Amino acid sequence: MTKLKGVISHHEREIPELSADRELTVEYLKAAMASLDNPDDRAAGLLALRTVAEAYGGLALVSQKPV
Numbered sequence: 716m717t718k719l720k721g722v723i724s725h726h727e728r729e730i731p732e733l734s735a736d737r738e739l740t741v742e743y744l745k746a747a748m749a750s751l752d753n754p755d756d757r758a759a760g761l762l763a764l765r766t767v768a769e770a771y772g773g774l775a776l777v778s779q780k781p782v
Contacts, residue, residue, distance in 0.1 A: 726766065733770035740767060 733740045744767060750760035768777050 729766055730770045733767055
């Protein structure tokens with residue numbers, strides 16, 4: 716698969732946006748948690764949680780951060 720010059724994936728764009736905007740992250744987490752209740756949306760919710768963890772340094776770092 717060839718990559719177009721100057722084009723980034725949605726995921727690559729989400730990471731810096733989430734790490735820079737705490738309010739956006741809170742709303743993103745709310746949507747992720749809501750989707751975990753629906754079996755059809757559960758995979759998307761888990762991916763969203765993983766994205767937030769990645770934006771904040773990975774699970775090991777997230778687990779050590781104070782609330």
